[in-house]
Amino acid sequence: METWDYVVVGAGSAGCVVARRLSDNPSMRVLLIEAGPSSKTFWSNVPAGMAMLIGDERFDWRYMTEPVPALNGRRISWPRGKTLGGSSAINGMVYTRGNRRDYEHWVSLGNPGWGWTDILPYYKRMEDNVRGANEFRGQGGPLKISDAAPASRAVQAFIEAAHRCGIERVDDLSVAGEEGVGLLQATIHKGVRQTTYDAFIAPVRHRGNLDVLTEAHVARVLVEGAAAVGVEVIENGKLRTIRAAREVILSAGVTNSPHILMLSGIGDAEHLGAHGIRARVHLPGVGKNLQDHVGAHVKVQTRPGWSHNRDLRGWRKYREGLRYVVAKTGYLGASATLAAAFVRSSSKVDYADLEIGFRPMTFSQAPNGNILVDDCDAISANVYRVRPASRGEILLRSADPLQSPAFHANFLSAPEDQEATLSGLRLIRRVLSTDPIASGIVGELQPGPEARSDEQLIEFVGKYGKSSYHPVGTCKMGNDALAVVDARLRVRGVNRLRVIDASVMPTPTSGNTAAGTTMIGEKGADMILADAMDILPPT
Structure with a gap:
């Protein structure tokens, strides 16, 4: 031995x-x-290569949940990394610490030593942030943290529209542990994915x-x-x-x-x-x-020049590929979500319980988890409740270690999770109908203008809701x-x-x-x- x-x-x-x-x-x-x-492989280095890695049985456990009642009885794709780097090798590379009050909550649950001031030195020690060191950011650590690029016209317009809707701008959104809207940082270094x-x-x-x-x-x-x-x-x-x-x-x-x-x-x-x-x-x-973050995407059709979709399909995707190979720049070098707003679903909530993530592109996911860019000019925003009340469990199927366990995810089983998701969907619509981003939008594709009532929106979530792949x-x-x-x-x-x-x-x-x-x-x-x-x- x-x-x-x-x-x-x-x-x-x-x-x-x-x-x-x-x-x-x-x-x-x-x-x-x-x-x-x-x-x-080539795609494991390319940030946009996550679309090629998720669902690849070589690098993804390709787990599926048991049928989820609140999601129309669908079994939901639940990718987990099976390679050196684990899920950091196939994820969206978005870097966010969460809210500082999350950690104070952990302490209140009987975990001394896990408060914000306790964990902040560890975050700073592990980071090499392109923006340099300050009271929140670390520099000189092993993990490279960069600004998500490119911060295109649509991304900047989303941030400004959210600000006009009363959401405060936060410059260090990824590391400051605060509510607000801003650009997200990513675990990307010089255009290449950084796994742990x-x-x-x-x-x-x-x-x-x-x-x-x-x-x-x-x-x-x-x-x-x-x-x-x-x-x-x-x-x-x-x-x-x-x-x-x-x-x-x-x-x-x-x-x-x-x-x-x-x-x-x-x-x-x-x-x-x-x-x-x-x-x-x-x-x-x-x-x-x-627990997991589960939500749904609002997709809107845009005027030409507002969406990345066109550049990631057909012959243009080869142009983007060449651009990436030569200079490690362009849309293939971007993380999955470029900007976000952390907001409260209602005035009764102590601090932000929703994340609204913005993407200047749209894609659809097949039942097996494969991801395809949509064939139209469109952008999207998704919402999920960051501290869900719903609880699931993992159970054995058998004593065979090579047989995967059963995942009873129980997504959106708590009524308050559904209510918060509805609030987030309505806020997304309000932001997207506010200039400057409204000027680039032609109309809503999903859930569509006919979906107005709570019942219709819940039906939409049941049909299209999915995991954001953040189980804990x-x-x-x-x-x-x-x-x-x-x-x-x-x-x-x-x-x-x-x-x-x-x-x-x-x-x-x-x-x-x-x-x-x-x-x-x-x-x-x-x-x-x-x-x-x-x-x-x-x-």
Whole structure:
């Protein structure tokens, strides 16, 4: 049996960070395990290549939810990265920290040390922001943060129209943790996607104390007595045992971390027993508390010159491709969403509970998740409730580690989520009917001018609503009955085992969740080192 000091499962948005920071100490031997392969293809470097990567079984787990009642019983595509970099290798690259009050809420739920002032140093440490350092931004860290480009005519018009509707402009929208409207930043460097693997692992891959194992599927955590001692992996169809002298860290994501725990006998005892798995630790919260950002797009037809669609279809897409290959510029070098407004759905809400994202283009998604640019001049804005009340769960289908679990997403099951979404759709219409953006719009394509009543708009959401691919919460931290890890991310009832990824968020950050997941990797790694070597966190 092979032994490392630390075994990190999952080379994604958090796992790459954890492995890098642990290996910064040359006396620690670290193994990073990834179920997928390297994703180094042409499209994996191109920001717009996400349309080619999502749905590709080489790099995407291609998960589907169970039928969602509030979405007309549809099964919803739920891509998750299966490659070095994890979901940071196939996501939209949008970089937002969420609202500073999100983190104070985490503290109120029994998680000391996770307030805004506690986590801000970790955000700044990990960032190399093109705008330079200030009280919010970091510079000199591994992860390159750039301004989303190009900030075209339509993008600027959307921001101005939102401002005229009473939404305050925020210059540092991605990092300041405030409400308002502005440009979004992205994990793109000189026109190339920056995954957490690119940022944190690739520069130190040569280290003698850091090993990376790809195409190895972790079947379970090995537990002896009350402690995790390693993992069992399936590699080339054969079982392999890997030992951890210090700790096992699950960074396999919102779907796979709870799945691995359950396969290891850590979860709800009754549910495990139904699949013939002996419960080592009864933790009923494993797989529970699933939350995601779910919403719908408003699409409007525009006059020529307002939409990117024309440049991304037909012969023009080859011109854009050449432009990108030669100079790494143009529409292929842009992130998925270029501007956003964080607003309140009503005056009763304490702080912004809606994100309205703007795109100077439109696309349609096939049932299998494939993405195609629409064949017309059009732009779009989508809305979702950033702190949903709806809760779902992840359950086992069987004890077979190669069979995916069942995802009962329960999207929009809470009436207040539907009400907030309706408010957001009406606000989008108000912004798009306000100059200067209104002058470029010909008419509404989706949901269409005939959809006016609440009932008609809810019907529209049921037909077209989809996940924004920001699931969190299935191994939440806290001290209540459903908490899976404590505030130091240690699995309750099992020594030497932690979960460090988006599954530990008790509630999602108010915006795209990739940045928060990377921060959790930074803070989690420091907790491991502090517990092992009495190292203090950054100040």
